Amino acid sequence: xxxxxxxxxxxxxxxxxxxxxxxxxxxxxxxxxxxxxxxxxxxxxxxxxxxxxxxxxxxxxxxxxxxxxxxxxxxxxxxxxxxxxxxxxxxxxxxxxxxxxxxxxxxxxxxxxxxxxxxxxxxxxxxxxxxxxxxxxxxxxxxxxxxxxxxxxxxxxxxxxxxxxxxxxxxxxxxxxxxxxxxxxxxxxxxxxxxxxxxxxxx
Numbered sequence: 001x002x003x004x005x006x007x008x009x010x011x012x013x014x015x016x017x018x019x020x021x022x023x024x025x026x027x028x029x030x031x032x033x034x035x036x037x038x039x040x041x042x043x044x045x046x047x048x049x050x051x052x053x054x055x056x057x058x059x060x061x062x063x064x065x066x067x068x069x070x071x072x073x074x075x076x077x078x079x080x081x082x083x084x085x086x087x088x089x090x091x092x093x094x095x096x097x098x099x100x101x102x103x104x105x106x107x108x109x110x111x112x113x114x115x116x117x118x119x120x121x122x123x124x125x126x127x128x129x130x131x132x133x134x135x136x137x138x139x140x141x142x143x144x145x146x147x148x149x150x151x152x153x154x155x156x157x158x159x160x161x162x163x164x165x166x167x168x169x170x171x172x173x174x175x176x177x178x179x180x181x182x183x184x185x186x187x188x189x190x191x192x193x194x195x196x197x198x199x200x201x202x203x
Contacts, residue, residue, distance in 0.1 A: 007199055008041045018120065018200060019047050020130055020147075047123070088115060088124045088167075091145070095171035102158055108184035109175050113191045117174070120190060120200040121147040126167040146174030147202070156180065178203060 004015060012033070016023045027033050029046040039045075092111050099109060122128040122145045130142040140149040143164050148156075153164045156176040161169040178185045182203070185191065190200040 004045045004047050006039055006041050006043045006045060010039065010041070010199070012036045012039055015045065017133075018202075020122065020128060021047065088118060088145075091167040091171060092118075095168045095175065098158060098161065098168070098172055099175055104176065104179060108179045108186075110184070110186050113185045113188070114171065114175060116191055116194065116200075117178075117185065117188060117203065118145045118171075121145070121202070126165055126170065144170035146170050148174050148177065152177055 004019070006015070012023050012026055013036075016026050023036050026045065026047075027036060033039065089111075092114050096106075096109055096111060096114075100106060118124055121142075124145065126145050128144065128147070130136055130147060133142070135142055135149050140151060142149050143153075145167050148164065148170060150164060153170070153173045156173040157169060158172050158176075161172050163169050164173070175185055178188050182188050188203045190203055194200055
């Protein structure tokens with residue numbers, strides 16, 4: 001279970017949507033909340049389903065960034081940062097190796113920013129499926145670590161990486177989509193918002 005610091009303008013419903021849970025589950029995990037319409041900026045919330053093994057408070061974006069070796073890409077020799085420790089970090093490093101071999105420049109896929117997207121989209125759970133938003137209502141639920149829908153996954157996957165629920169395959173497709181749409185994972189709106197002290201938004 002992870003934690004979240006309530007910000008001005010937050011509602012319990014918005015926080016639940018952002019973390020792919022429900023208001024009811026949030027209230028169960030936070031017995032101090034008696035009225036779902038009454039929360040206070042600065043208070044801490046327990047977020048059910050978050051993975052503490054990689055969501056740490058030690059990094060500037062809520063991710064454990066200690067350790068690891070700089071990752072270098074096929075088209076760029078400049079280090080782009082350390083991948084986080086743990087299982088999610090291993091998946092990121094493997095996906096980045098595949099992406100580098102496919103020609104994605106290292107400076108467009110900062111592992112810290114990939115981890116930030118994963119943290120906020122799925123809490124590190126490769127089996128998460130979003131059944132409530134407009135994509136789900138249209139028959140295309142967001143699935144996996146980076147919460148891709150099947151058409152987006154199919155358009156951005158690499159040959160031989162065809163399983164949307166496979167964490168490495170999901171990262172590969174999510175990163176390729178982010179690079180194609182925004183120029184790099186560091187330019188994903190949610191990542192940019194966090195750098196500016198604002199709330200994460202989906203990509």
